Amino acid sequence: MKFILGKDRKQTCLFPVSLEDSIEQENSVRSIDQFVDSLDLSELGFRSVFTENGPPAYNPSVLLKLYIYGYMNRVRSSRQLEKECKRNIEVIWLLEALTPDHNTISNFRKDNAKAIKKVFFATVKIARNFGLIGATLVAGDSTKLRAQNSKKNNFNQKKIGRHLDYIDNKLQQYNKALEQSDSDSEKQEINKDIDKHKGRREHYKQLEKELIESGEPQISTSDPDSKHLIIRNNITEVAYCVQTTVDADYNIPFDYLVTNTNDSKAMGQMLRRAKSILHTNTFTALYDKGYHTGSEFCTANQLNIKTLVAIPGIGRASQAPDPNYNSEHFKYNKENDTYMCPQGNILKSNGSTYKGRNYRFKQYKTNQCKSCPVRDLCTTSKVNGKVIQRSEFQKYIEENAQQVLKNPKAYKKRQAIVEHPYGTIKRQWGFSYILTKKTMQRASADVGFMFIAYNLKRIWNIMKTKKQTLFRAINIGMLSVLDFLGVLALYSSLYQKKQIAM
Known part of the structure; x- marks a missing residue:
């Protein structure tokens, strides 16, 4: 049986293939190259001036291209990206055979969160210039x-309290066992356990102190934000x-x-x-x-x-025994500042406002509840009868309900x-978690690259289906994907030079 045969690995080639010839003209990696080259990275906030001590630094455009390519191809890890620089022909072409190490790659994302956000907004402005954002x-x-923080390493006051109570109980048991022990070796083992639990207790007391000082309801130890x-x-x-x-x-x-x-x-x-x-x-x-x-x-x-x-639906605690008597069926009279219940009784406020969790409100009630024949259908309260609360923001809530x-x-x-x-x-893409850790700013850089990759892919795919419209807009004939990428780069470049009004 005949098979398709590969080339002999040891055979030399008279005319070696160049990097440029290795990447077809329709390859999306070319769009990344032109997009990044069209940006003024120093204006966006990427560091472009480095001290002369030590080896030369990589141009930020090299690392930005690498990250955009990586996120577009579901590769986020700096170590994986380091490997791609040496084995992936597309990356080798994109980076012109440069091979930054994983620390350099990781530090770029870590140190440029704000600039990465501006690159995202550059993709938004390109979309607007192509008429892809209607803003209506x-x-x-x-x-x-x-x-990158497990539930085990997240604490609130209640959880810390449980740990401290457990440790205190264990210490009491160990102290009681120590008093009853006659063997020196056994006492030595018990003292080791006591020292271990005392160390854990100090750890949780320190966490409790940090939690109180932070003013937050919870604290995470691996990724604090x-x-x-x-x-x-x-x-x-x-x-x-x-x-x-x-x-x-x-x-x-x-x-x-x-x-x-x-x-x-x-x-x-x-x-x-x-x-x-x-x-x-x-x-x-x-x-x-x-x-x-x-x-x-x-x-x-x-x-x-x-x-x-x-x-949202009415909470269980606010539900009337009969849904027909829920507060939504009580009519509000703006002129008199009163409510009318389904039985025709008027609920009035005493004029006082009360402080809720994040707002202020008034209460409305009536004495007619005492003799109302449908009281059991309207409320479960045995003392005050039906009480309606009206938030200071109620009119905006009602306006929204009407609009919906x-x-x-x-x-x-x-x-x-x-x-x-x-x-x-x-x-x-499988990006269901944050890859970076320690500070929300670093998490924002990770998310920023996700949306940069999404927007660039989205713009490219949409424009491939809108070629005829684009042809008429820029008054040219047939357009290949590479031509489109050039137009995209041109638009971005013009925006950077303030030649396109936004």
């Missing part, structure tokens, strides 16, 4: 990426929360922010950033029920940005818009 409908959401967060339902992880804002036209993220808190207080900040990036507030923003917070609606109102936020009811089709687009990048980054 956007969606926001977050995803949790596991940190990471927090124990709810991933979904009752599943928790020590993680970072990555907030993103995505444009609806082509599912392109134009902003991201790495945090260690949940979603409830995030919407206002992300809307401010969106307004600053897009230079407009005429867009509509879609969010899920995790962002349903009165103070954030107030911020959106101040920014004059229309938002559609899913309405008026625009059900618009809100249904949210998941398809904002989950697209997450699906690609976490499911297809």
